[in-house]
Amino acid sequence: xxxxxxxxxxxxxxxxxxxxxxxxxxxxxxxxxxxxxxxxxxxxxxxxxxxxxxxxxxxxxxxxxxxxxxxxxxxxxxxxxxxxxxxxxxxxxxxxxxxxxxxxxxxxxxxxxxxxxxxxxxxxxxxxxxxxxxxxxxxxxxxxxxxxxxxxxxxxxxxxxxxxxxxxxxxxxxxxxxxxxxxxxxxxxxxxxxxxxxxxxxxxxxxxxxxxxxxxxxxxxxxxxxxxxxxxxxxxxxxxxxxxxxxxxxxxxxxxxxxxxxxxxxxxxxxxxxxxxxxxxxxxxxxxxxxxxxxxxxxxxxxxxxxxxxxxxxx
Amino acid sequence: xxxxxxxxxxxxxxxxxxxxxxxxxxxxxxxxxxxxxxxxxxxxxxxxxxxxxxxxxxxxxxxxxxxxxxxxxxxxxxxxxxxxxxxxxxxxxxxxxxxxxxxxxxxxxxxxxxxxxxxxxxxxxxxxxxxxxxxxxxxxxxxxxxxxxxxxxxxxxxxxxxxxxxxxxxxxxxxxxxxxxxxxxxxxxxxxxxxxxxxxxxxxxxxxxxxxxxxxxxxxxxxxxxxxxxxxxxxxxxxxxxxxxxxxxxxxxxxxxxxxxxxxxxxxxxxxxxxxxxxxxxxxxxxxxxxxxxxxxxxxxxxxxxxxxxxxxxxxxxxxxxxxxxxxxxxxxxxxxxxxxxxxxxxxxxxxxxxxxxxxxxxxxxxxxxxxxxxxxxxxxxxxxxxxxxxxxxxxxxxxxxxxxxxxxxxxxxxxxxxxxxxxxxxxxxxxxxxxxxxxxxxxxxxxxxxxxxxxxxxxxxxxxxxxxxxxxxxxxxxxxxxxxxxxxx
Numbered sequence: 065x066x067x068x069x070x071x072x073x074x075x076x077x078x079x080x081x082x083x084x085x086x087x088x089x090x091x092x093x094x095x096x097x098x099x100x101x102x103x104x105x106x107x108x109x110x111x112x113x114x115x116x117x118x119x120x121x122x123x124x125x126x127x128x129x130x131x132x133x134x135x136x137x138x139x140x141x142x143x144x145x146x147x148x149x150x151x152x153x154x155x156x157x158x159x160x161x162x163x164x165x166x167x168x169x170x171x172x173x174x175x176x177x178x179x180x181x182x183x184x185x186x187x188x189x190x191x192x193x194x195x196x197x198x199x200x201x202x203x204x205x206x207x208x209x210x211x212x213x214x215x216x217x218x219x220x221x222x223x224x225x226x227x228x229x230x231x232x233x234x235x236x237x238x239x240x241x242x243x244x245x246x247x248x249x250x251x252x253x254x255x256x257x258x259x260x261x262x263x264x265x266x267x268x269x270x271x272x273x274x275x276x277x278x279x280x281x282x283x284x285x286x287x288x289x290x291x292x293x294x295x296x297x298x299x300x301x302x303x304x305x306x307x308x309x310x311x312x313x314x315x316x317x318x319x320x321x322x323x324x325x326x327x328x329x330x331x332x333x334x335x336x337x338x339x340x341x342x343x344x345x346x347x348x349x350x351x352x353x354x355x356x357x358x359x360x361x362x363x364x365x366x367x368x369x370x371x372x373x374x375x376x377x378x379x
Numbered sequence: 380x381x382x383x384x385x386x387x388x389x390x391x392x393x394x395x396x397x398x399x400x401x402x403x404x405x406x407x408x409x410x411x412x413x414x415x416x417x418x419x420x421x422x423x424x425x426x427x428x429x430x431x432x433x434x435x436x437x438x439x440x441x442x443x444x445x446x447x448x449x450x451x452x453x454x455x456x457x458x459x460x461x462x463x464x465x466x467x468x469x470x471x472x473x474x475x476x477x478x479x480x481x482x483x484x485x486x487x488x489x490x491x492x493x494x495x496x497x498x499x500x501x502x503x504x505x506x507x508x509x510x511x512x513x514x515x516x517x518x519x520x521x522x523x524x525x526x527x528x529x530x531x532x533x534x535x536x537x538x539x540x541x542x543x544x545x546x547x548x549x550x551x552x553x554x555x556x557x558x559x560x561x562x563x564x565x566x567x568x569x570x571x572x573x574x575x576x577x578x579x580x581x582x583x584x585x586x587x588x589x590x591x592x593x594x595x596x597x598x599x600x601x602x603x604x605x606x607x608x609x610x611x612x613x614x615x616x617x618x619x620x621x622x623x624x625x626x627x628x629x630x631x632x633x634x635x636x637x638x639x640x641x642x643x644x645x646x647x648x649x650x651x652x653x654x655x656x657x658x659x660x661x662x663x664x665x666x667x668x669x670x671x672x673x674x675x676x677x678x679x680x681x682x683x684x685x686x687x688x689x690x691x692x693x694x695x696x697x698x699x700x701x702x703x704x705x706x707x708x709x710x711x712x713x714x715x716x717x718x719x720x721x722x723x724x725x726x727x728x729x730x731x732x733x734x735x736x737x738x739x740x741x742x743x744x745x746x747x748x749x750x751x752x753x754x755x756x757x758x759x760x761x762x763x764x765x766x767x768x769x770x771x772x773x774x775x776x777x778x779x780x781x782x783x784x785x786x787x788x789x790x791x792x793x794x795x796x797x798x799x800x801x802x803x804x805x806x807x808x809x810x811x812x813x814x815x816x817x818x819x820x821x822x823x824x825x826x827x828x829x830x831x832x833x834x835x836x837x838x839x840x841x842x843x844x845x846x847x848x849x850x851x852x853x854x855x856x857x858x859x860x861x862x863x864x865x866x867x868x869x
Contacts, residue, residue: 110687113645113822282826290823346682349673351769352799353822 081150091117105151114346143167148246174217181208252300263318270372277362280304307362319366327358398428432462439471451475540577568651590707596737601836611796611815615646640672640722644683671708672722724757778808803830820848
């Protein structure tokens with residue numbers, strides 16, 4: 065592969081993390097959800113369109129819903145692997161609740177994880193939740209390790225790199241693998257290989273993805289064009305599938321059970337009261353845009369083990 | 380009452396004791412509510428001992444009781460100047476600020492006290508009460524529906540704005556828009572440069588003056604053999620607006636245009652759009668028309684990007700001026716007495732006439748219901764009758780409603796905008812309700828075509844031209860601030 069093309073694409077992909085974090089901070093400031101840590105990772109920016117705020121809210125809450133279901137079914141030795149973690153604050157938000165996670169592993173491009181590690185080291189509020197009193201925080205080859213938290217630089221497009229870096233994970237532990245808007249940046253075969261490997265390597269595992277779907281329409285065309293304009297390859301064929309077909313496809317990659325829903329369905333499944341509160345935060349002047357967005361994103365839950373077989377929207 | 384003492388040399392012990400005696404006397408009078416006498420004695424004490432913060436603080440509250448708020452403020456400030464750690468003085472000053480209605484300033488002082496005395500419940504209480512007031516005022520201001528004409532326009536001083544030598548952009552000629560100016564302006568904008576604020580303000584002031592003299596329903600006369608063009612929502616998509624002019628020709632006396640609202644918000648180049656359109660309005664006042672859309676309002680501009688863009692490129696004061704100008708945009712236009720054009724749609728009541736529309740008092744934010752609101756917010760629906768609007772504002776009206784309205788008012792059909800359409804336009808209600816939407820690939824997301832309508836004055840038959848989006852520059856991230864696309868891949 066031509067290295068120059070790859071690194072331009074890499075930069076574009078990395079830039080999405082900065083923008084995503086700023087968007088999330090914006091939504092948090094407007095009151096969409098609570099996140100005491102996002103301010104460390106992103107500066108304040110001018111408000112975004114309400115559709116963007118609602119979109120992030122639905123995603124954050126949808127993912128949260130399934131994380132709770134996962135934790136309910138586990139004991140304390142469970143682990144969470146966050147692929148393409150960016151500046152996600154999930155680890156700290158979970159620490160603030162009573163739900164203990166035995167091992168938390170975050171993976172992203174070294175450029176991203178190095179920056180994240182730097183921010184963590186600089187801010188006591190972040191650092192103190194990573195190590196306990198006698199614990200230590202170790203920096204090894206640019207990766208940050210502590211007792212129960214690992215921040216690891218890795219090219220997810222390269223399976224050997226992933227396998228090596230995931231050696232910090234316990235293969236037998238009940239595991240949640242989180243992949244939010246990350247598979248879309250892998251070539252189809254690389255994504256398939258990664259998903260197959262995870263299903264095989266972690267026998268007690270549930271995979272939670274948030275990705276584009278149903279892209280075989282005008283919207284998909286527009287997105288492909290926009291991505292190409294930014295130097296990023298168009299989404300692979302798997303993203304053209306609707307949620308049901310997407311779930312079926314996961315099953316062919318070694319995930320025994322899989323279910324998926326578009327964000328229209330997820331939105332409807334969110335708790336009534338909080339959803340009503342959020343709808344009052346900003347008035348939408350029209351519905352078309354939000355519907356268009358929601359019907360092109362899907363949450364999928366796939367599992368290799370009976371323990372998680374009953375995880376469902378509103379289970 | 381002397382308030383002009385400088386901080387002088389320390390007084391003699393004798394003087395200090397004398398001042399102290401006077402202070403105690405004054406305190407007694409204060410307790411008996413004889414404030415005049417108390418002030419008199421405090422003043423004498425100050426003459427003896429001008430460096431005592433306590434004396435000033437005490438005189439301050441006495442002045443407050445007499446409602447001499449200015450003096451009270453002066454005394455409290457003096458006390459603070461003499462002794463920055465004297466917390467009581469901050470209380471006094473805060474009280475004076477409150478009485479003068481300066482709640483934000485009072486809040487700062489209360490906050491200081493709570494910081495240095497974190498366990499003082501009373502300080503906390505005062506801070507919290509003051510904070511409530513500040514918040515309440517801010518909230519009321521935010522939701523106020525123009526109870527009185529605020530009139531930013533009057534406060535703009537153009538003469539004090541100078542044009543720097545380095546400015547290479549277009550200039551108004553003798554304060555007026557010329558064809559040269561508009562052409563240069565569009566070129567300047569294509570290079571992503573900024574019009575000098577002096578000219579920007581001048582254009583806004585002139586547009587406001589012009590619009591103030593227009594009725595809420597404007598009659599347009601198109602001669603038999605002449606062309607007329609109608610465009611729908613533009614939403615800050617400047618490069619697509621330039622494309623419209625490329626496809627259909629620049630506006631002129633021979634090539635009149637009507638833009639049917641929603642010029643700004645959503646897109647990243649709203650400022651460029653609105654100044655281009657307003658310039659044409661001033662250049663060809665009888666051949667270039669602009670109708671108010673639901674996005675020419677405070678609520679929308681605050682949330683959907685226009686206010687942010689104006690504040691970033693100019694100032695928030697200009698954003699406020701835009702509010703005043705938008706308030707004067709006409710709500711509807713009638714072509715040759717036969718075709719009615721408005722941004723939203725028709726009404727929840729059957730008996731509305733053109734006269735009713737003309738009589739709407741429009742210099743305000745649109746109310747939550749009524750004719751003005753519905754003109755800006757309503758949508759047609761396929762089924763007969765009316766329904767609640769899917770948007771939550773305005774109403775949805777069926778073919779029968781349209782038919783009755785047209786009949787009552789002797790019109791041929793209506794043209795409106797407000798809804799994105801795949802093909803840029805849609806003909807509904809048996810040809811009687813046409814939607815035209817001119818922002819292609821709306822929000823870089825919808826993939827729709829844009830459209831505009833042309834007709835001649837004789838038969839007023841609509842002809843549709845559709846077009847795809849043209850590329851717009853990949854500028855700094857701010858330009859995509861409102862682009863939904865930002866959300867797509869994160």
